[in-house]
Amino acid sequence: MEYFVQQLINGITLGGVYALVALGYTMVYGIIQLINFAHGEFFAAGGYMGVIMLTWLSAQGVPPTLCLALSLILTMGYCALLATAVEKVAYKPLRNSSRLSVLLSALGMSIFLQNGLMLTQGVYDKAYPTEMTQGGLHFGMVTLSYMQIIIVVVTAVLLVGLNALVFRTRIGKAMRATAQDKTMSALVGINSGRIITITFAIGAGLAAAAGIMVGLYYGSVRYDMGFVPGIKAFAAAVLGGIGNITGAMLGGFIIGMVEIMAAGYLSSEYKDVFAFIILIAVLYFMPTGIMGENVDDTRV
Amino acid sequence: MNRIVLKVLSLALAVLLAAPAAALAADALKIGTLSPLTGPYAADGNDIANGVRAAVEVVKDQGGIPGYKDIVVQAEDSICDPRQAVAAANKLINEKVPAVVGAYCSSATIPASEALAEVDIVMITPASTSEKVTERGLKYMFRTCGRDDDQSKVAIKFIKEFLKGGTVYIVDDKTTYSQGLADNLEKLANAQGVKVLGHEHVNQGDKDFSAVLTKVKAANPAVFYVSLQNSASGALMLIQAKRMGITAKILAQDAVYHPQLMEIAKDAAEGVFLTFGFIDRETPAYKTFYAKYQPKYGEPGAYSAYSYDSAMAYLMAVKAVGSTDPAKIREAMLKNKFQGASKKINYLESGDSGSNYIIQMVKGGKFTNYWNPETNKLY
Numbered sequence: 001m002e003y004f005v006q007q008l009i010n011g012i013t014l015g016g017v018y019a020l021v022a023l024g025y026t027m028v029y030g031i032i033q034l035i036n037f038a039h040g041e042f043f044a045a046g047g048y049m050g051v052i053m054l055t056w057l058s059a060q061g062v063p064p065t066l067c068l069a070l071s072l073i074l075t076m077g078y079c080a081l082l083a084t085a086v087e088k089v090a091y092k093p094l095r096n097s098s099r100l101s102v103l104l105s106a107l108g109m110s111i112f113l114q115n116g117l118m119l120t121q122g123v124y125d126k127a128y129p130t131e132m133t134q135g136g137l138h139f140g141m142v143t144l145s146y147m148q149i150i151i152v153v154v155t156a157v158l159l160v161g162l163n164a165l166v167f168r169t170r171i172g173k174a175m176r177a178t179a180q181d182k183t184m185s186a187l188v189g190i191n192s193g194r195i196i197t198i199t200f201a202i203g204a205g206l207a208a209a210a211g212i213m214v215g216l217y218y219g220s221v222r223y224d225m226g227f228v229p230g231i232k233a234f235a236a237a238v239l240g241g242i243g244n245i246t247g248a249m250l251g252g253f254i255i256g257m258v259e260i261m262a263a264g265y266l267s268s269e270y271k272d273v274f275a276f277i278i279l280i281a282v283l284y285f286m287p288t289g290i291m292g293e294n295v296d297d298t299r300v
Numbered sequence: 301m302n303r304i305v306l307k308v309l310s311l312a313l314a315v316l317l318a319a320p321a322a323a324l325a326a327d328a329l330k331i332g333t334l335s336p337l338t339g340p341y342a343a344d345g346n347d348i349a350n351g352v353r354a355a356v357e358v359v360k361d362q363g364g365i366p367g368y369k370d371i372v373v374q375a376e377d378s379i380c381d382p383r384q385a386v387a388a389a390n391k392l393i394n395e396k397v398p399a400v401v402g403a404y405c406s407s408a409t410i411p412a413s414e415a416l417a418e419v420d421i422v423m424i425t426p427a428s429t430s431e432k433v434t435e436r437g438l439k440y441m442f443r444t445c446g447r448d449d450d451q452s453k454v455a456i457k458f459i460k461e462f463l464k465g466g467t468v469y470i471v472d473d474k475t476t477y478s479q480g481l482a483d484n485l486e487k488l489a490n491a492q493g494v495k496v497l498g499h500e501h502v503n504q505g506d507k508d509f510s511a512v513l514t515k516v517k518a519a520n521p522a523v524f525y526v527s528l529q530n531s532a533s534g535a536l537m538l539i540q541a542k543r544m545g546i547t548a549k550i551l552a553q554d555a556v557y558h559p560q561l562m563e564i565a566k567d568a569a570e571g572v573f574l575t576f577g578f579i580d581r582e583t584p585a586y587k588t589f590y591a592k593y594q595p596k597y598g599e600p601g602a603y604s605a606y607s608y609d610s611a612m613a614y615l616m617a618v619k620a621v622g623s624t625d626p627a628k629i630r631e632a633m634l635k636n637k638f639q640g641a642s643k644k645i646n647y648l649e650s651g652d653s654g655s656n657y658i659i660q661m662v663k664g665g666k667f668t669n670y671w672n673p674e675t676n677k678l679y
Contacts, residue, residue, distance in 0.1 A: 268506075
């Protein structure tokens, strides 16, 4: 039982990280039907910016808790700006060309950003200052580390915040309208170009939050760290029904949980296999994913 | 007038085209390196390339090699990937390199060596410890580091005789090297009455080990044996193991041995044991190496000294025979016994040079010699 509870905690932590990254994929896809291959790179950039901010702020004598919160906010802001710039350079000029061109542009951006990180930050793993997040709570055999609590709390806050933004505010309404019909929403006075940029920025901000938490949790970052979680999160977004925000959260948690449970009860050798078997099985019976709606071609 | 201008211009062009070729062709001795310069194993890979560079610089300082105006190092990237390693080996073949120091991962060294063997290029691996590397009858394959069968013997001896641990849990990450070593240890443990509570495999590049570590914790072994291909993943595993409250003694191996381990894992690395070759830092050879290496490339990594010695052994052989003829080089290398920076080098017929594994421990953020398996005593 204790073993199961421990694995459950591990699964929720990992799932939270995937969910945050998956949201970016799904939001961008929902609004312009683009699979943003460069999304994993915002996650990596967030990881690096996080370590820079943390080191700098703690050198200025900022107390640890404030230091963590500030770094998180600044890093998210930085990655949102980065995403805005990427969108302006690589996607905006292709707004009216075929979807394949945008896809290739995204792929190119991914390679560019990853190699940029490698050249500026080096090929080695960069260590995170982990002193401020050591330790945890022990209940018998079960360990709940402070870092796991931080990850779950931050993920929950961001997910609730995002839901409120999309379903309760004017910007959210405009985002949903643009996702439904770009031309029509433009006709009723929504600046769809700006809305698309904002969507990119929010998605990248969430990925950056995941990046900094992964850095803190695992203790280091590397320039190519965006690739594997990027693929997993993309799978999570597809599993949940790409384009659907609640679906992406659900998909993230399912993939994380399946991975941990497969590793915990079967063999960690096959954890990725099981994660993707679940994906294939779900898509076989529900081709649009768990929460995905049937989108007819005229709308895409 | 126009004609003269044209002639001058074409002459200038000809000089321009001929110049780089001439500069290279003037009897430079080339030595290739093959190691992961990018990707997850870049730290060890660059150590290997830099070790060779340091050796070449030392030889040049001592007046170079008679008959050669220069010694040039050509470093190629294997990324620790079998396909990439073969491609890089082919590139070195095209460049007509007579000898290659490398590679790092045994799973890259083995296919690369087969390509190099076809054209009789000498290959000296400073770091690939899998037994298979020198057991394929390749005439020009040498190894400066130790062998995994010896390494696992020292590991099991340490577990049994020093730690007096009756149970062990093994985790590897499925490369020719890391799994080979883990399998060796499992066999020895079973044969010698140490109970193996579990043997798990993780994937290369995994960051999250929480599931497998929960298993380890539940099994509660006396010794937790970590056989990963890389010090960075080793560091991640140590951090998570500490956080999870695993109290077993942790024993790792030579691929986890790198200063990066303590850089990332910090105090989670304290008290971790590793099997690694004994390095005597007081020999003149080590001091020469260190004086050349450290200012330019930073603190030596796990295999810097081995790579330095590999290049040294080859350069000494070229000096002795006066050419790069592989058959003569082999003879000279077998004959030459010398005190290197890493250990006493003495290549055998098989290409191996003997193992001298001991147990090292992380203490105060540094690797320290801890236990000598020959004498069963602490250092």
